Amino acid sequence: MKRNFGVFIALLMCAGAASANSFPDVKVQKINDRLYALLGPTDPPNKQNLGYMNNNLVIIGNKGVILVDAGSHKAVAEHIDAAIKKITSKPITHVLITHHHPDHHLGLEYFDGAQVIASEFCAKQITDNGRSMVSFMSRNTGLSLRGAKLVVPQEKLAPRSRQAMEIDGIKLELISTETAHTDGDMMVWLPEDGVLASGDILVHSINPSFRDGNLKKWVGVVDDILKLPLKTIMPGHGPLMQRQDVVEFRALIADFYKVVEGIYKAGGVEADVRKKLDMAKWEKLGRFDDMMGGNINKVWLEVEEANF
Numbered sequence: 001m002k003r004n005f006g007v008f009i010a011l012l013m014c015a016g017a018a019s020a021n022s023f024p025d026v027k028v029q030k031i032n033d034r035l036y037a038l039l040g041p042t043d044p045p046n047k048q049n050l051g052y053m054n055n056n057l058v059i060i061g062n063k064g065v066i067l068v069d070a071g072s073h074k075a076v077a078e079h080i081d082a083a084i085k086k087i088t089s090k091p092i093t094h095v096l097i098t099h100h101h102p103d104h105h106l107g108l109e110y111f112d113g114a115q116v117i118a119s120e121f122c123a124k125q126i127t128d129n130g131r132s133m134v135s136f137m138s139r140n141t142g143l144s145l146r147g148a149k150l151v152v153p154q155e156k157l158a159p160r161s162r163q164a165m166e167i168d169g170i171k172l173e174l175i176s177t178e179t180a181h182t183d184g185d186m187m188v189w190l191p192e193d194g195v196l197a198s199g200d201i202l203v204h205s206i207n208p209s210f211r212d213g214n215l216k217k218w219v220g221v222v223d224d225i226l227k228l229p230l231k232t233i234m235p236g237h238g239p240l241m242q243r244q245d246v247v248e249f250r251a252l253i254a255d256f257y258k259v260v261e262g263i264y265k266a267g268g269v270e271a272d273v274r275k276k277l278d279m280a281k282w283e284k285l286g287r288f289d290d291m292m293g294g295n296i297n298k299v300w301l302e303v304e305e306a307n308f
């Protein structure tokens with residue numbers, strides 16, 4: 001009996017070790033000869049995906065690789081890097097971080113020695129709240145990330161600014177937007193390719209998170225995105241987008257704001273939002289149960305403040 005119990009424990013440990021090593025596959029999508037999108041799963045970080053749940057853009061320069069976003073922790077970054085090594089042998093020299101949410105930057109410690117660029121706000125958030133982001137990721141994935149090292153971006157983009165630059169033969173523009181998904185969103189625009197890495201300002205086939213943003217300003221930021229000569233958009237989460245997908249996303253979030261504002265101005269209550277919103281459109285998008293309650297509450301407070 002005692003021996004059987006020992007075997008049982010050993011089997012359990014084996015199962016634990018196997019799942020801890022198996023991230024979901026990286027879906028590689030070639031955009032052109034120098035740009036590849038690595039598309040991850042879209043669920044929130046959990047014990048199944050182990051924190052691998054977002055997108056990365058691989059930009060191949062003359063001598064190295066510029067990577068957009070770094071994944072949720074060191075092992076996710078290693079998983080992403082293994083996929084990059086199948087595309088090119090060039091080293092990762094630069095990592096551009098779209099915003100401060102932990103799934104986008106906690107993997108930075110893996111890319112030791114790379115030049116890291118993000119918005120000033122994002123850098124400050126990592127400095128001030130990085131440890132609690134590690135705890136969040138640890139709790140959600142069931143992994144012990146206690147030893148994780150935080151990396152604060154060395155180069156910081158000023159709020160609401162656009163910076164054109166050339167890195168390793170690649171012309172790109174870093175765009176720090178008005179508050180949209182967060183107060184410090186940074187998009188990466190590649191004018192020669194017509195490709196935009198939007199971070200979570202745009203997500204495809206999932207509910208966006210309004211929690212740390214401002215929905216009214218967000219709609220304006222998407223209007224600005226639509227002024228760019230877009231060919232392909234890599235959203236923060238979900239499949240690649242075309243211009244029409246962005247138009248539809250804009251309509252969806254603009255309607256959300258309009259519905260909440262209409263109810264508020266007519267003297268209604270927050271609970272009315274679920275009745276008036278076109279729920280069928282939102283329900284068919286992923287993460288509905290995780291996001292909808294918080295999103296309604298956030299926009300309700302936003303509208304209340306704007307009309308106070």
Ligand SMILES: [Zn+2]
Nearest residue numbers: 099101181200
């Ligand atoms: Zn985010």
